[in-house]
Amino acid sequence: MQLLVDIHKQLASYPLEVKFNLEGRVLGILGGSGSGKSMTLRCIAGLETPKRGRIVVNGRVLFDSSKRINLPIRLRRVGIVFQNYALFPHLTVAQNITYGLQDLSSAERQHRLHEQIAKLQLFGLENRYPQQLSGGQQQRVALARALAVEPEILLLDEPFSALDTHLRHHLQEQMIETLSSYQGVTLFVTHNLEEAYEICEQLLVMSQGQAIAYDQKQAIFERPATYTVAQLTGCKNFSKTRAISPTQVEAIDWGCTLNVIEPIPESFAYVGIRAHHLTFTNDPNTENTFSCWLAHTRETPHRMTLYLKLHNPPTQSNDYHMQAEVFKEKWATIKDRPFPWYVKLDSLRLFLMQA
Incomplete structure (x- = not known):
């Protein structure tokens, strides 16, 4: 799997300039609040449009400003889990999970629903609404919805931040297990250093819209090249x-x-x-x-x-x-x-x- 990102977008306080070529499976994006982590994910998903640059996954162009290519969200094959999960309150768990599968046959929708229910241990919750779920259950439903579309890229934006410590640790272990069988590219935004180290293979460190380090996690923690990278990694x-x-x-x-x-x-x-x-x-x-x-x-x-x-x-x-x-x-x-x-x-x- 390969994801190439080289984008520029002017933000309110500074320009966002991010460039990396990911050939691994799980990339952690670290940085302080307002560093541009979430905006990078939104540009990859198609929720925001860079001013210029390219986004290419496995040779398939999602965005190229010079060629005027900008695929809509539904064609990007991107799954995203937001910090607040963003479940549809008026839809059941089953309806939330199958929301992005409207173009598939009824049989295929049911197959993917049952696959995610089993994978994320959501048995018995299919007919409940989000307000009837715990925070951990909501998080698992959001992840099931993201995976059901069989995305080439999975974007996780601080998915554990709203959870208490015990539940957070349990779901981190479950996330590691889920990602071990996922064949696509995962980008995981977090400010939790231990979380990033445990889940990710490579790290991208951001500060004020700039990617200031990109390497294997061991290299960044053991030999940070700059004072800022050392600070941001604890x-x-x-x-x-x-x-x-x-x-x-x-x-x-x-x-x-x-x-x-x-x-x-x-x-x-x-x-x-x-x-x-x-x-x-x-x-x-x-x-x-x-x-x-x-x-x-x-x-x-x-x-x-x-x-x-x-x-x-x-x-x-x-x-x-x-x-x-x-x-x-x-x-x-x-x-x-x-x-x-x-x-x-x-x-x-x-x-x-x-x-």
Whole structure:
């Protein structure tokens, strides 16, 4: 499966300029609110029209401004699940699922309906109306409706955002199973990093209408090329930096010198490390290891975020250099140790970024 997108559209605050050639199965689109994620999906679906560019799926042209091709929605073979599901309130579950199948025979409509009912575990709900369904059931009906048209492209726009945590996790697992048997291309818009990593193979990162990174998910998380990409993928620890030697950099904001393994690029401005990659050691002589004190903590059900001041004790709670994330079990083993603690910035986990 292949999806080529190269579009330009002027938005109120900035131009939307997105270009990628997807040959995988599931692409996650990450970015902050208003970055252009949903507008990109709407252009692919035919709900919005780019000013110029091309959209091609498996060699079939959906949009080409130079050739004046702009297929209507019903001919694009695109299925879409909106953030609010957008089910028709006056139609039953069965009628919602078969809504886009009016051109098919009655027998084929029934076949596809039963196929989706079975696939998404909607038995017994066929004659209910959307207002009689839970949020999770509505989401599954919306997905069934999108898949019933046998789309070449499946567009998922924040499909889990309205769900509570338990239901969200359950439906994420169900989504992974559903997508494993879907043969088309899936674009999955989310701002949830764990969700994107779990469901998607490749990631497109957007900021102010621009696609600023496009790669395999491992590459983007392990080696973000720019400060903005690192921020949008959840990195919390940054320092302005400069090269000292081919293997050393000065982390100016952290007040330390770091050994690095990756080649130092000619133009770089920051060094970063993810909060869960910081480790604590009892050996102050280990490479890239520095004394630290605890400025304050933040607690979630399973993890602790530790705000650390390097080299000297903090003077107040917001006087810190970096954040470390540890599981509660690890926290229990270190919380009563006398200061200073020693934190290690593994050279394999450091990454150098452009501004």
